[in-house]
Amino acid sequence: MATVVPISKSPLPCSTQSPWSSSLSFWTPKKAANFVAWTTKVALPLALLFKGLQRRATMRHCRSRTSPAYGSIPNPRTLYDFLGVDHRADTSTIRKAYLAKQKMVHPDVAGDNAQEVSMLLNSAFDVLRDPEKRSAYDASLHIDPHVEDDDDDGPTWPWTAKERRGEKVIYKGRPRSRSLWERVPDEDRGDRWEQQKFLFIDELKCISCWNCVECAPKSICMDADHVRARVYAQWGNSEDDLEWAVKSCPVECISWVSRQELQVLEHVTAEHMNSMGCVRHRPFTKPTHLPHLAEKWVERRRRDSEMARKRMALASKHFNVTMEQFQQQLRSAMLKLPPDLRQAAFS
């Protein structure tokens, strides 16, 4: 008798049956209709909403990277702010600040995006390194024009090293000799000290007799180049010693002067001596009256400053206009800079 093999309803054995077969059996037409309705009413709007929020966040992020608020774009109001220096800074400080910034934003280092800022840095430095342009610019800002001079009129002043021989003598608004006025002991003071008087030697009249040097060696020396007596330290000796030095001069070329007179006379003397070069052991061929030279120098300086003031008044109007354009250019140039560099260079 033949064995009857039961015939399975499934066309395939259980191990090879499709996994979808059970899930397909789950989807009845009603369930499928419900799923489509749920998808269109809930899931799809939620997905769209999420996608929209995501896109808006991305756009906001991208916009913020190019917006002025991103990285807080510096907005310097003056050229001094732009270079990051005080308006009283001297030229060497301004130069250092300029070079430091230029090292960061030069197109060779920072690329083409920094070219405009680099050019504006050049323009700013060009104005601030030129005394006349700088004074005109200061006038346009209504701040006191920068002066390299020290116009303090007190009996003591900061002492600086002398220029080297042959260099142009520059007037710095203070005497070339140093002052020990405040260090004079009480017992060595007198009327001249009270009146804040100082010694000046007319080197053009000096005959190098050494009398004054012997009387006041801590105040007067013999200049090595010209072999003429010169006061190198005011009030290095007592008032009695200084008075004795004045009286010991056979040609009466030592006198008591005020600080204002002293700084002009010493400057004019230095200018004159510098123009003559080294005259060791050689008499001056043309005797010159130093006080007369000083008067002429003061008059020339007054005329020069008056002309400079007029030029500044004209130039300051020009700067008022150009600064507005400069600030606009600067703003657009700053926007092109990478934010990190902008922060590093101008924060």
Ligand code: SF4
């Ligand atoms: S005393 Fe008069 S002449 Fe003699 S070295 Fe002094 S300044 Fe010159």
